[in-house]
Amino acid sequence: MHEVAIATALIDLVREEAAAARASRVTRLVIEIGALSDVDVHALRFAVDAAARGGLAEGAALDILEPPGTAYCLDCETSVTIAARGAPCPRCDGAKLLVQGGDEMRLKEMEVV
């Protein structure tokens, strides 16, 4: 249920950035939610919709980019893409993977008027 907290943080950021950009309305948000970030994207959409209500981002389109998880395999010494933490190496089936990316949660850009 921390999607609500994340949506609230997003809308706070949007409000701040919109004020800095002297925007009267926000029509599109582009955010990045990594595949390993433990965020349910459907729940997040619902929460963002609710958090935006009554503010200048109400009704804004929400584009969610979902970069894959990336990890370095200590067995085959290769950078690989993984679907989940704890998943085996897709190249050598090794179990010792150091996660390197895919847990980001960022507001990338927004379209304003």
Added chain:
Amino acid sequence: MCATCGCGEGERRIEGVPEPHDHAHAHAHDHAHAHTHADGTTHVHSHSHVHTHADGTTHAHLHSHDGEHAHHDHAVDGARLVSVERDLLARNDAIAEQNRRRFQATKTLTLNLVSSPGSGKTALLVETLRRIGKQYPVAVIEGDQETTADADRIRATGAPAIQINTGKGCHLDADLVCGALARLGAPPNGILFIENVGNLVCPAGFDLGEAQKVVIVSVAEGEDKPLKYSGMFAAAELMVVTKTDLLPHLDFDVNRLIGNARRVHPGIAVLRLSAKTGDGMDRWLQWLDAARALRLAAD
């Protein structure tokens, strides 16, 4: 930058802190901190983003001014794109950094204890505090959705404790911890234990300013928890396996649990103990002593 002034978020309560919108800044940290106002301006994390808000002003009322924020002037009507590139939890992370600096100043080792509900966190803490006794200062921040039951159990040991109730919230955040610190203080040269809300998902992403997360799993749970809740096991430096006195009664394979934890986090340290029988408690206390020694040795 604390919950004590960032209130109004439903049912969040810090024991002893007056309820909503009491902006009396009786608390000790006097950094020139801003509040999140209705217009959304906060200043604490201005260092981390692309715009320069060095003047600390609010922007909502600057619309009629020309020449302000020229970097945003596009002189184009209609839709335009604004590049932002900011972490969604930037505000939490900035407050966590303030908490961390505070712990550095007092040389306090702060541990964020995370687990499912019912793993035995409070029982472990009570037994730990009893054994530490008066050797060095300790304090406890207890996070739960409701009741002060856990803080009451901790205080019965003689250790100072404060309860944070998150209401419907599923995790503690840096703001709440900052508010609790204002009342409780950080034990100098000692250990602050933060017992997070029982939840293996949400607390993983919210930095509180702790030195380390410690994930606690009881043998009454499943060996596959590290795979199901991998984010938490990836974030924790130590896994404590509790209630080992129950092992004779259960089909629980501790080595499988450890193997799964190391699939997610190859370097995670592991301790096994029973707070009830005391078995393994000495090694946990040794680990705490070592972690505290590192904290004391470092600047």
